[in-house]
Amino acid sequence: MSGELFVNGDCHCGKISISAKIDKNTVRACHCTDCQKMSGAPLRAIAVTSVNKISIKGKPKEYIKISDSGNKRIQAFCGNCGTQLFATDLKREFFNLRIGFLKQRDILEPKEHVFTKSSLKWVSNILKKMK
Ligand SMILES: [Zn+2]
Numbered sequence: 191m192s193g194e195l196f197v198n199g200d201c202h203c204g205k206i207s208i209s210a211k212i213d214k215n216t217v218r219a220c221h222c223t224d225c226q227k228m229s230g231a232p233l234r235a236i237a238v239t240s241v242n243k244i245s246i247k248g249k250p251k252e253y254i255k256i257s258d259s260g261n262k263r264i265q266a267f268c269g270n271c272g273t274q275l276f277a278t279d280l281k282r283e284f285f286n287l288r289i290g291f292l293k294q295r296d297i298l299e300p301k302e303h304v305f306t307k308s309s310l311k312w313v314s315n316i317l318k319k320m321k
């Protein structure tokens with residue numbers, strides 16, 4: 191795959207390290223209210239990988255988020271420092287890595303912005319300027 195890239199990073203306290211192969215074309219920024227609330231940030235960006243392309247050292251703490259539609263998603267973070275690491279399905283097949291803890295985050299530019307209907311007003315203004 192042409193967009194394939196090796197990424198790695200640690201949580202803030204260093205207890206958990208993750209490395210993975212992602213596809214750069216899967217990087218997206220989500221502006222949904224769950225992402226805003228759980229990240230403490232105006233938006234959350236992710237890169238997608240799968241179970242056979244990820245290596246996790248340490249044991250992330252998990253929280254199961256139930257969406258309005260009843261869909262369950264595992265949200266993983268460091269139980270010590272709180273760094274957000276990834277979200278995955280209950281079968282743990284695909285992983286949405288939070289790009290914030292990845293060393294390569296600077297080059298992981300989102301290919302798309304989703305749930306922009308709930309973007310913060312000032313973030314929408316920045317997005318408009320980028321167009
Ligand atoms: Zn930590």
Ligand SMILES: [Zn+2]
Binds near residue numbers: 224226234
């Ligand atoms: Zn979201």
